[in-house]
Amino acid sequence: MKISSTRQRIIGGLLLLLIGIAISVYFWQMRLQKPLEIDMAHHQHSSGAVSQLGMHDHSPTGVSCEKFVAKEAPGPTRKFDLTAARTVLQLDNGETVDAWTFNGTSPGPEIRVTEGDRVVVTLRNKDIDEGVTLHWHGINAPCSQDGVAGVTQDAVRPGEQFTYTFVASAPGTYWYHSHQMSSIQAKKGLLGSIVVEPREPSAPFSAAKEVNALFQRLDSSMLLNGSSKALSVPGKAGEQIRLRLTNGDNETMNFSVDGAPFQVIAMDGRDLHEPGHLSGVMIPVGAGQRYDLLIRLPESKKVIVKSQSATGLSIMLGSGNEPELTEGGAMFSFVDYGTPQPDDPISKRKPDRSYVLRLGQSLFVKTINGHSFHEIPPINVKEGERVHITLINEGGGDHPFHIHGHTLRVISQNGTPLTGSPVYLDTLLMKEGESYEVELVADNPGLWMAHCHNLGHASMGMTMMLNYEGITTPYRVGTKSGNLPDL
Structure with a gap:
């Protein structure tokens, strides 16, 4: 059946109207942003x-x-230098990526300090025309040091620098990223990890081996600590591993742990009280979140930590045979996990x-x-x-x-x-x-x-x-x- 010319005009007009509405809404959004x-x-x-x-x-x-700046610190001053620059990165899967990096790498250098240290970080911008900043995600720095372009500072332009100073007052797992055009610059590679170690480690965790695992999406490539391959960590039976998981991507990552029970000992850098042992439970780590897991390595069997959204980027702990891998499982809930603080x-x-x-x-x-x-x-x-x-x-x-x-x-x-x-x-x-x-x-x-x-x-x-x-x-x-x- 042929469509009448009048009906065609009506359909065409409606399509033009819808396109016009979509364009108007898009430009309205751009005006807002x-x-x-x-x-x-x-x-x-x-x-x-x-x-x-x-x-x-x-x-x-x-x-x-x-006017709100860092107070006096009980610990020593630790100084770091980060230079933001356009860099061509050769990934270990053979791909080449036009990235924006700190000190030539993505993620940038890990910043590891001790509770009470005075942290001084000088950011230099070599050649990123849009400007850059450093935001200390999860660290309650003074307002002037928060690194938000247009709120706490101007974006650092090419050839310029800005020095951040804050006290590492709370131990935990944190990360940093640019907060200028953040949705673009984090994905281009301007991010890194921060670990604040406790000045007096608590006995249950003080002997654990540290493993830091930062997941990011660099353009279209999903990476773990800058690699497109699995992370292998050797260890002996009975040894405890403190696995610091950071989700630097924009999507939720659901992690499974196969081969041994585990505990969630901290979330976003804050310890949980008397965390219980878990098995067959998926850990949902939202974008920007950090989870610290404590895992005791079993006899003659590896422990594998993986996420379905990061294919090939599993974390293999210990040695021996690979465990039977589980699919799915109940989601971890913190509503009744651990015990109340007395x-x-x-x-x-x-x-x-x-x-x-x-x-x-x-x-x-x-x-x-x-x-x-x-x-x-x-x-x-x-x-x-x-x-x-x-x-x-x-x-x-x-x-x-x-x-x-x-x-x-x-x-x-x-x-x-x-x-x-x-x-x-x-x-x-x-x-x-x-x-x-x-x-x-x-x-x-x-x-x-x-x-x-x-x-x-x-x-x-x-x-x-x-x-x-x-x-x-x-x-x-x-x-x-x-x-x-x-x-």
Whole structure:
């Protein structure tokens, strides 16, 4: 049957309308993500207009984020130099990648220090035109040292340098990455690992062999510690391995452990209290998260740790025969894992402020409470307050919610209060349909980003601010300054 010319015109018109809507939404999103100039302390545009979305009206006077610097450290000063540069990398699978590197490698050099050390890192930009920064993911550094382009500093341009200083106050597994055009620059290779060792190691873990495993996606290649091949770690029966897993990719990685029971001894660098032994359980590590596993090597059998999303990048521990590999298994839940802390310091008083954040999707835009990027009202706090936040994943995939400069205490999952070990995170993995209650203590004055650490989602609008009242910044986000932290 032939379609009439009138019907063809109607169909053609509808298609043009849909294409027009799609293009309009796309450019609207780009306008949100690449504004001319935004003051993230006040969400004030270059025109001087303030978004009317229920935000507090801040005074233009106050204390600059630049004034908050590292305090005196009980330990020695440790100095590091990182040079960002365009590099052609030859991978061990024969592929060649045009990468952006720190000191010629991706990941960049591991920074390993001791609790209490004063850490001084000088970042130099050789030839990356877009500019670079260093964000210390999970480390509660002072505001001026957080490394967010347009909020705490200008992006470091070619030929320039910036020196970061902070105290390694909390032992644990952390990582660093550029927070200028983060969704692009992390994938191009500008990331690395940080380990803060305890000054006085706890007895159960002090004798364990350290294995650091940073997973990343370099363009289209999935790598483990910069390699496209499996990681083999020799060891003897009875030896304990502390495996530090870092997910530097944008997608959730589900890890299985075959060949021996294991314990989850830390999440996001924070120890769990009296963690139990697990077998046949999958460990979901969200983008930006870190899990520390403790594994005792068995007799005459290897232990294999692997993720289905990183084919070929298994971690083989010990020697002997390979174990029988399992497929799937129950997902690890921290709701009832471990035991409560006897001297748990959690306050019983009501929080000073409460917020509800609904993470979702609208066409091409990732949203929080229906808004995107600088149009999202910030979480406003005063120093010393306890802040209660309800986080709800209403759609658009996994959302690992990361907050800068603070640590979240998880109170409940899907309405069920935690009954095991206290859980402190800087990045909370939320599956679609899940809800969490978390609390934080406003103990680090400044201006702080909070965003989905699927950096592609952040680039699509799922990024907002936690702002202390009275704190200002001389820096601006936008195309005028060239500071685009979450593009």
